[in-house]
Amino acid sequence: MSLLDQRFSTGVSPAPSSGLIISGGGVLTIATDEIAELQARCRALELRLDELAWQLADLAARTSRLLAPGIAASAFTAAGRMARAAAAQLGRARGALQRAEQTYSEAEWDARRRASDEAARAAYGAGMLGALELAMLGPGCLLLVGAAALTARGPLELASGAAARWLAQHPEALSDPRFLVQVRLLSDSLDNAGRGAAATLGSQGWGTEDEARGREQFAAVVLAAASLGFGRASTAVEVTPIRTGSTSAPRTLETLASRIPGQQLPPAGAYAASGDPTRGQGDAEPSTAQVRVDRYDEQDGSPRYVVYLAGTADFSLQPGSEPFDMSSNLAGMAGLDSAALESARAAMADAGIGANDPVLLVGYSQGGLLAERLADSGEYATAGLVTFGSPGPGVDAQSVPVVALAHTDDLVPALGGVERLDASLDHVLVERSALDGMPVPEGRELPAHDLNAYRYTAQLADASGESRLTTTRTQVFDFLKDTSFGTSTEYHAVRTAER
Numbered sequence: 001m002s003l004l005d006q007r008f009s010t011g012v013s014p015a016p017s018s019g020l021i022i023s024g025g026g027v028l029t030i031a032t033d034e035i036a037e038l039q040a041r042c043r044a045l046e047l048r049l050d051e052l053a054w055q056l057a058d059l060a061a062r063t064s065r066l067l068a069p070g071i072a073a074s075a076f077t078a079a080g081r082m083a084r085a086a087a088a089q090l091g092r093a094r095g096a097l098q099r100a101e102q103t104y105s106e107a108e109w110d111a112r113r114r115a116s117d118e119a120a121r122a123a124y125g126a127g128m129l130g131a132l133e134l135a136m137l138g139p140g141c142l143l144l145v146g147a148a149a150l151t152a153r154g155p156l157e158l159a160s161g162a163a164a165r166w167l168a169q170h171p172e173a174l175s176d177p178r179f180l181v182q183v184r185l186l187s188d189s190l191d192n193a194g195r196g197a198a199a200t201l202g203s204q205g206w207g208t209e210d211e212a213r214g215r216e217q218f219a220a221v222v223l224a225a226a227s228l229g230f231g232r233a234s235t236a237v238e239v240t241p242i243r244t245g246s247t248s249a250p251r252t253l254e255t256l257a258s259r260i261p262g263q264q265l266p267p268a269g270a271y272a273a274s275g276d277p278t279r280g281q282g283d284a285e286p287s288t289a290q291v292r293v294d295r296y297d298e299q300d301g302s303p304r305y306v307v308y309l310a311g312t313a314d315f316s317l318q319p320g321s322e323p324f325d326m327s328s329n330l331a332g333m334a335g336l337d338s339a340a341l342e343s344a345r346a347a348m349a350d351a352g353i354g355a356n357d358p359v360l361l362v363g364y365s366q367g368g369l370l371a372e373r374l375a376d377s378g379e380y381a382t383a384g385l386v387t388f389g390s391p392g393p394g395v396d397a398q399s400v401p402v403v404a405l406a407h408t409d410d411l412v413p414a415l416g417g418v419e420r421l422d423a424s425l426d427h428v429l430v431e432r433s434a435l436d437g438m439p440v441p442e443g444r445e446l447p448a449h450d451l452n453a454y455r456y457t458a459q460l461a462d463a464s465g466e467s468r469l470t471t472t473r474t475q476v477f478d479f480l481k482d483t484s485f486g487t488s489t490e491y492h493a494v495r496t497a498e499r
Contacts, residue, residue, distance in 0.1 A: 019460075020466075021408075021431040022429070022464070042091075042094040043090075046090040046091055046094065049084070052080075053081075053083035053084040053087065056076050056079045056080035057077070060074075060077040175409045175435055175446070175447065176409070180408070183411065233319035233495070234319070235337055235338060235342050235495075236339070237343045237495055239346040239350060242289060242490055243489070243490040245488050246485055247259075247486055247487065249480045249486065253458040254455055254462055256308070256362045257388055257451065257454055258455060259294075260309070260310055260388070261289035261490055262289065262290060262311065289490035290309070290343060290491065290493055291307065291309055291348075291493065292491070293306075293488070293489050294307075294308075295487050296483035296484075298482060298483065304357070304383070305358070305359040305360070306362060306480075307344070307362065307374075308362045309344055309367030309370045310364060311364045311367050312326065312329055314326065320495070321494045321495050322494070323342070323493050323495045324339075325339075328341070329366050329369070329391070332370065333369070333392075339493075343491075345374075347491040353380065355380065359383060360479065362386045362387075364388040364390075364454065365388070365389050365412055371386075371387055372385065372392040375397050376396050382397065384477075385400055385402045385403075386402075387402075387405065388454040389410055389412050389449050389454055391413060393416045393417060401427070402428065402472070403469070403473060403476060404427075404428070405457050405458060407433065409435050409448040410449045411446055412446070427472070430469065432460070433448075434448035434456075
């Protein structure tokens with residue numbers, strides 16, 4: 001086992017310095033977990049010293065009454081003054097930490113805003129220029145684009161092969177934070193390019209600026225090109241329950257991560273720390289399930305559900321029987337229905353989830369994007385949302401408590417851009433560097449996207465005492481606080497011919 005794998009192993013205890021960066025409340029402030037912990041320790045010591053100062057003052061007063069003023073009373077009085085002075089000094093230190101946190105937050109977000117604004121202006125101009133050329137060329141340009149798309153299969157395969165070979169030689173490129181910053185800016189710029197194009201085309205009578213959603217349009221164009229080259233991806237699916245068993249109610253983020261389907265099941269006992277008795281039965285084969293639905297009943301019989309959604313299983317642009325593939329990824333980024341989204345809905349319907357049944361949505365990678373789509377759909381009574389490495393931009397639903405975990409050296413969440421849609425005080429983003437300066441393991445193009453890496457980050461988040469994370473984490477699990485055990489069903493979905 002490599003050093004990286006040892007670090008990501010679920011048996012590793014969280015280090016005292018976790019390296020977490022926690023943001024929330026409309027992403028207005030950032031707090032490192034270390035600073036939050038130091039503030040809490042300073043406050044605890046401050047209160048203890050204040051209490052000690054009062055006790056010493058009381059001892060000084062009692063001594064004076066019983067023995068008359070003397071050395072003992074003076075010593076108690078002096079010690080009390082020292083305790084109060086130390087408490088005041090700790091208070092000043094805590095204030096300095098708060099100011100440092102605020103300064104760090106302001107500098108960090110000011111830098112991000114400036115870079116994002118500059119990229120937005122450039123992208124808006126490029127979108128206007130491109131749309132102007134399109135408007136001037138008219139239908140002939142559309143014919144050229146269509147002809148190029150029809151012959152795209154060969155070049156796409158060549159480009160894909162060349163990219164794969166280059167990445168095999170340079171695996172560190174996709175985990176370089178400097179590169180990922182550019183990816184985030186590019187993702188945000190697509191929106192602005194779309195707005196610029198819509199503004200120009202609107203003046204030509206082609207559309208309006210309000211209709212532009214650049215990232216969605218870009219993903220839709222790529223999906224359309226892939227469909228022309230490889231065939232249209234059907235959204236029709238068949239979902240089959242493949243395993244049912246008992247399960248305990250989750251109490252930690254790490255438990256949620258450990259129950260996401262599609263993982264290789266470890267030897268017996270490896271999940272003991274997660275409190276998950278349904279796993280660890282010695283099955284060495286990866287789970288073929290893409291969706292897991294757990295049901296817990298309240299004392300009055302009313303059901304509560306947790307839905308787990310897996311990540312991408314097939315990275316080919318050519319659609320096949322696997323619904324959790326790249327075409328579903330592109331459809332999700334484009335805001336369209338996909339076979340993966342239909343699989344989730346079908347599994348939830350088979351499990352009996354009604355529109356008014358509270359449900360906690362949990363997703364990894366593409367599953368996180370699906371969970372965001374389901375939470376924003378209004379089709380379900382979403383009680384909470386937890387995502388790991390989601391490429392989605394967040395959720396609009398402000399009434400839903402959200403914990404999103406994303407690695408700063410992971411390409412996939414970088415596709416969601418710099419600015420997230422999350423705007424509620426109950427939406428918390430937890431970030432950290434998964435590699436933390438370590439070299440990229442051989443043969444691992446995206447090690448920071450590994451689910452084991454996110455399980456370790458979830459352990460660190462569970463151990464964190466940062467106030468926003470603690471509050472939101474409690475809200476996520478509160479709807480299951482009166483339940484203990486339930487039933488778990490794993491579903492396998494396959495894409496079928498279009499209905």
